[in-house]
Amino acid sequence: xxxSLLFINMSGKIAIKLEDVYKSYYLANGEEIPVLKGISxxxxxGEFVAIMGESGGGKTTLLNxxxxxxxxxxxxxxxxxxxxxxxxxxxxxxFIRNKKMGFVFQQFNLFSRFTALKNVALxxxxxxxxxxxxxxxxKKLLKSVGMGERVNHRPTELSGGQQQRVAICRALIxxxxxxxxxEPTGALDSKSGIEVMEIFTNFKKQGKTVVMVTHTAEVAKYxxxxxxxxxxxxxxxxxxxxxxx
Amino acid sequence: MAFESLLAKKTRTLLSMLGIIIGVATVIAVFAVGxxxxxxxxxxFQNLSANSILIMPNRGRGFTSSSKLAxxxxxxxxxxxxxxxxTGAIQGNATVSYGAxxxxxxxxxxxxxxxxxxxxxxxxxxxxxxxDVENKTTVAVVGSTVVSDLFSDGTSPIGTEITVGGKKxxxxxxxKKLGSRIGMISVDSAVIIxxxxxxxxxxxxxxxxxxxxxxxxxxxxxxxxxSIVSLLRTExxxxxxxxxxxxxxxxxxxxxxxxxxxxxxxxxxxxxAAITLLVSGIGIMNVMFVTVAERTKEIGIAKAIxxxxxxxxxxxxxxxxxxxxxxxxIGMGIGQGAIPIISYFDWISMASSxxxxxxxxxFSVLVGVFFGFYPAFKASRLDPVDALRxx
Numbered sequence: 001x002x003x004s005l006l007f008i009n010m011s012g013k014i015a016i017k018l019e020d021v022y023k024s025y026y027l028a029n030g031e032e033i034p035v036l037k038g039i040s041x042x043x044x045x046g047e048f049v050a051i052m053g054e055s056g057g058g059k060t061t062l063l064n065x066x067x068x069x070x071x072x073x074x075x076x077x078x079x080x081x082x083x084x085x086x087x088x089x090x091x092x093x094x095f096i097r098n099k100k101m102g103f104v105f106q107q108f109n110l111f112s113r114f115t116a117l118k119n120v121a122l123x124x125x126x127x128x129x130x131x132x133x134x135x136x137x138x139k140k141l142l143k144s145v146g147m148g149e150r151v152n153h154r155p156t157e158l159s160g161g162q163q164q165r166v167a168i169c170r171a172l173i174x175x176x177x178x179x180x181x182x183e184p185t186g187a188l189d190s191k192s193g194i195e196v197m198e199i200f201t202n203f204k205k206q207g208k209t210v211v212m213v214t215h216t217a218e219v220a221k222y223x224x225x226x227x228x229x230x231x232x233x234x235x236x237x238x239x240x241x242x243x244x245x
Numbered sequence: 246m247a248f249e250s251l252l253a254k255k256t257r258t259l260l261s262m263l264g265i266i267i268g269v270a271t272v273i274a275v276f277a278v279g280x281x282x283x284x285x286x287x288x289x290f291q292n293l294s295a296n297s298i299l300i301m302p303n304r305g306r307g308f309t310s311s312s313k314l315a316x317x318x319x320x321x322x323x324x325x326x327x328x329x330x331x332t333g334a335i336q337g338n339a340t341v342s343y344g345a346x347x348x349x350x351x352x353x354x355x356x357x358x359x360x361x362x363x364x365x366x367x368x369x370x371x372x373x374x375x376x377d378v379e380n381k382t383t384v385a386v387v388g389s390t391v392v393s394d395l396f397s398d399g400t401s402p403i404g405t406e407i408t409v410g411g412k413k414x415x416x417x418x419x420x421k422k423l424g425s426r427i428g429m430i431s432v433d434s435a436v437i438i439x440x441x442x443x444x445x446x447x448x449x450x451x452x453x454x455x456x457x458x459x460x461x462x463x464x465x466x467x468x469x470x471x472s473i474v475s476l477l478r479t480e481x482x483x484x485x486x487x488x489x490x491x492x493x494x495x496x497x498x499x500x501x502x503x504x505x506x507x508x509x510x511x512x513x514x515x516x517x518a519a520i521t522l523l524v525s526g527i528g529i530m531n532v533m534f535v536t537v538a539e540r541t542k543e544i545g546i547a548k549a550i551x552x553x554x555x556x557x558x559x560x561x562x563x564x565x566x567x568x569x570x571x572x573x574x575i576g577m578g579i580g581q582g583a584i585p586i587i588s589y590f591d592w593i594s595m596a597s598s599x600x601x602x603x604x605x606x607x608f609s610v611l612v613g614v615f616f617g618f619y620p621a622f623k624a625s626r627l628d629p630v631d632a633l634r635x636x
Contacts, residue, residue, distance in 0.1 A: 069549060069629045090554045098551020109546045109633070113249050123550045170550060 012044040014081065015178060015209040016066060021075030021085070023061055035061045037232035039075075045177070048200065048210040050220040052239060053229030059213045060182055062229065066211055067101055067180045068093045080177075098126050102171025106183035108163040110155040110170075116142060117151040120169040127174050134173070141169040145199060161192025168199055179203055181212040185219050197222045217241050250536070250564055261532040262572035264525025265612065269576025269605040270583065271521050275514040276601030277584050281594035282507030286500065288424045294364065296463045297496040298328075298470060300456040300477070303489055312490040313481040314454045316440045319356060321480055326472035327465035328458050332359040335443050335452035336430055339410035343395045350391055351430030352409060354443020354452060360386070362457055363427060370403045370418035377439040381446075385409065386418035390434040409436055410447040427455075466495045522608055525572075526616035533565050533620035544624055545632030558625040565617025566610060573609025577602045 023036035035058045043049050051059050064070040065077065068084070077085035079096065087093060097103070102123075110119045117138050124134035142151050145165040155163050164184060171179055181200070185193035201222055203210050214220050221241060228239035251258045300322075302312030316333025323331050335354040340347055353359075357375040360367060367386060377384055387402065396402050402416045414436075423432045443452060460469045470493055481490055537544070544557055584597045 064630050067549065069633075094548070094551055094553040094556075097549060103549045105546075105549075105633075109542075109549075111543060111546070113253055122547075126547075126551045126553065126556055174551070 014042050015045040016043040017078040019076040022073045023065055024073045035232055039234055045209055046207045048204050048224045050223035050226045051213045052220055052226050057229040058232045059229055063180055063182055063213050068096050098123055099174050100176055101178045101180055102176040104167055104171050104181040104184045106186040108167045110163055112155050115152045115154055116166045119166055120173055124173045141172055160188050164196050178209045183214055261528050264528045265569045265572030265609050266576040268522035268525045269573045269609050270580035271518040272605035273580025273601040275518050276598050277595040279511035280596040280598045284596050285594040286503040286507055295496050296460045298458045299494045301492050302454055303492045314491045316454055319456045322458050322473055325476050327461050327469040329461045330362055331458040332356045332362045333440055334359055334455045335440055335448055337448040337452040339447055341407055341409050343407040346395055350434055350436050352436045353427055354438055354440035356440050366421040367418045368421040372418055373439050378441050381441040383414045384417045385414045386437040387416055388420050388433040388435045389422040392419055412446055522612050526612040529565055530616040533617050537620050537624040541632045541635040544627050545629050548629035554625040558621045561621035561624050562617050566613040569609045569613030573606045577606055
């Protein structure tokens, strides 16, 4: 597989490495629907990678596998050099999702009953951070994305762009090394989308690894590199957008 | 967090609490009724010594349509084995009037030794004496309620003449407030007169005869009972085929019977309370399943941001426990609040206790944990990706 060999000699620590990963869904009648069919890839620490591909190609499934939301059907998943592909224990997986990664969704997925502040603080509650400390930290994070005035607003009282900034703060509260984003600008107008992408490019400066699923070239171009999937396999590890973009 | 979720669905929360509220209120009622029954049994029999044997007429069953039992039989029973004392009494109801007040009270015609044998205490004046019985005097010893009813102005009742069943009677004594009963009549609202006077002119044949005897030793109760039966059967000239025209009860078995019936009532109510709590638990389980289904997406989000199965389990479990605990507290309030009201109207004898609310509340929490566990467990095991996809 020459494509995967491309990156082996690159410098920098490997944050995420998948080796021949398969993921299938099973229908109620037991029928197997393979989605990921032998994916191998490496993402270095501090790299901003966009995952593109046709719909149904396995982008979101790949992100969920990397985010430890899905167990692998087959293959190896090295996180910081450790194979966690066959870890089934909820406590460990929840710990990884909580401390190592931060998730940003297309539909923000904020808790509508909670204020922005409480939404941001929630992962820290799961991490066992004392109440005062986590609320203080949440406030600081919200301020850093220009939401300092709206800490006590509920999601319904915020615009899409504001909600996504709250969601980004939530992803950041436990200082994860990896940010996983599934179409983070998909539900935003272009101005808010640009603001969100600017926050994402800032992560790189902080040394955070970003893996973002998108189908939009304008968004993908913020990334250092584009991994292109087709039919559950990696078509390209460094996909070049057409010059028209 | 749990509180916020519950407050968001007020109507549902309240409705699902209703079962618990009723259940806990029932538990409290059960204990109050149980304790009340126990107390009323105790007070009913407090003037009855353990070594008393009571004889009452047996009417209206089979061919023994009438009873020959009379207060005079008491004298005869003094000769029964192991009997150390015997006193006859006749009881019924009569209208008592004094001044402008007319009221019906229980009237008890007694022998001279009745007051002592029945453990009654004369607080003012004197009791009924031998001369009164022999001479059919028109005197009365009255209970404390009678005094407070008739002499509300505070005048001393001693020496006052009242009308009992149309006959003028002089009050010569007042009984101490006891709360106990003589047969069906409460001591405190009784008018006690000589038995001869009662039989002759006030109660006549309408009165119910009751003979109280005491056994020299509780262990001899059975022997004394059979001796009494044979003496009375001979006296009443009953053929061997005839049933007794009297019923005989010893204090021990009367207390036991009353306690037994109090226990049965408590058992019945306990069963009702248990069923109510069970049903309310199923209600809570149902509501929790609906809640979990509704919040599937939230569960997915919670998992994606690092919520452990244990976090999600405890979140939902906490909600069901809060639900049942708040319901339990409200039920406690209603249950405890109802006791004085029910007691005031004297519908059923109740006494508040600490055990009722304590057990009721603990059970409500237990119901919350028990019936909340399965939905919470299911929620915690949801697949995060499936949960995130749901709307």
